[in-house]
Amino acid sequence: PDVKVSFKDMASILYTSGTTGVSKGVEMSHHYWYAIWAESVKYSRYTEDDVLYTGLPFFHGNAQGITVGPAILADAKAVIVERFSASRLWDDCRRWECTEANYIGGIIPILLKQEPREDDADNPVRLMVGAAAPEDEWNAFQKRFNTKILEVYGMTECYVCLASPYDEPRAGSCGKPITGWEVRIVDDDDNECEPGRLGEFICRSNRMWVGTTGYYKKPEATLELWQNMWIHTGDLGRMDEDGYFYFVDRKKQAIRRRGENISSFEVESVISSHEAVLESCVVGVPSEVGEEEVKAVVVLKPGMSVTEEELIRWCEPRLAYFAIPRYIAIRDSLPKTPSERVEKFKLKEEGITPDCWDREAAGIELKR
Structure with missing residues (x-):
């Protein structure tokens, strides 16, 4: 009773996903949480009639910021299941008559790859x-599931x-700054980039x-x-002429091959769009001629098959020819964090493994 808050x-201290390395504890104030929830209610137009659904863990920002907190503020309901x-x-x-569900990363492609049902749109x-909903799957997803x-x-x-x-979304865009935030795209010297430039x-x-306010007990990282x-x-990322922003890749996960910058996110989107592929992860591995080569780790849908050459x-x-993977490893699963994010750093650190098929060693010539 004597404690003043x-x-x-x-x-709270919420830890980052740790997809690129060791997780860091993000310090969150009471007011910061309230602002997150209040803005979520506004941009999602939640009301007391909504029922919000999540299968993501509470230690992840998505479940707290998009589902639980906004449900409290909007006097709505929340349905929380053990896992996605x-x-x-x-x-x-x-x-449970849910009117909203949230997603991260590969959830949209994975849902699209489920066998079609007659009642897909009846929800x-x-x-x-x-x-991170893939731009080329955006409209197909909305049409199939009537959402x-x-x-x-x-972050x-x-x-x-x-x-x-x-009322004015654009496929592939993560939108515009919300109330109270300034967002810019800058170069390595913090100079603002013109529209369209990465x-x-x-x-x-x-x-x-x-x-x-910073990372818990990590002043240098702060x-x-x-x-x-x-x-x-x-x-x-980049911003277009109308002020819409587009995510391209994590800076640490972008691949540099023979003078060309490659978005791992873009390569993953293409590979994962194949009908036999459930999900994929693309990383850079050391090249014998300097910089990196592109390596793809692929998980196939149950009962499906495809060759590396296919x-x-x-x-x-x-x-682009320079973005096509040199190495492909087909595996049963990808390493993931408890919040269902792929631990890319593990696949990058392992390098070229014995199960990696080598396009150049197989004599496959690319068309240019």
């Missing part, structure tokens, strides 16, 4: 909220700073106590995050 005091299941999600939403879900994709962007450190305008997302809030008083996300031929008309 201020809105600006730290409410592609085969169960739509039936769950029908059972109560008006909105799917999340990040709307609402793409957002952010635990700046959650959420971009959201698609509800650069790093940086952002800052113009409201007090919104955004993280200083690196807050360069020039802007949060440096480590994400690459995957190469699938990529040829869809990717």
Whole structure:
């Protein structure tokens, strides 16, 4: 009873996913959480009639920021299941009459790869909220499941700073800055990039106590995050002439091959669009001539088969020749964090493994 709590005091420490290395504890104030929830209610247009669904863990920002907190503020309901299941999600939403479900990363492609059902479009879900829905699958997903994709962007450190305008979304775009956030695309010297040019997302809030104050017991990492008083996300993207932002790749996960910059996200989208592929992960591995070669780790759908050469031929008309993988490893699964994000750093650190098929050693010549 003698403890006084201020809105600006730290409410929780949420750890990053650790997809590129060791997780860091992100300090979150009470007011920061409230701002996250309040903005989510606004950009998703939640009301007391909504039922929000999630299969993501509570220690992940998505479940707390898009489902649980907003449900409390909107006086709505929340349905929380133990884990995400592609085969169960739509039936769950029908059972509990859910009007919204959230997603991350590869969830949209995985749902699309489920066997079509006659009742796919017969569901109560008006909105799917999340990040990284592939642009080429956006319209197909909305049509098949009779729902709307609402793409957002952010990290635990700046959650959420971009959201698609509800009535004017653009396929592949993570939207525009929401209330109180400034977002820019900059080069390596923090100079702002002109529209269409690739650069790093940086952002800052113009409201007090919104955004993280730093990383728990990591002052050096906090200083690196807050360069020039802007949060440096480590994400690459671009902005178009109309102010819509587009995510391209993690800066640490972009691949440099023989003078060309390659988006692992783009290569993954192409490989994963093959009918036999359930999901994929693309990383750079050391090249004998310097820089990197492209390595793809692929998981196939149950009962499906495809050869490495067939995957190469699938990529040829869809990717620049220099972005087509040299190495392909077909495996049963990808290493993931508890929040269902692929641990890319593990696949990168393992390098070229014995199960890697080598396109050049197989004598496959690419068409240019």
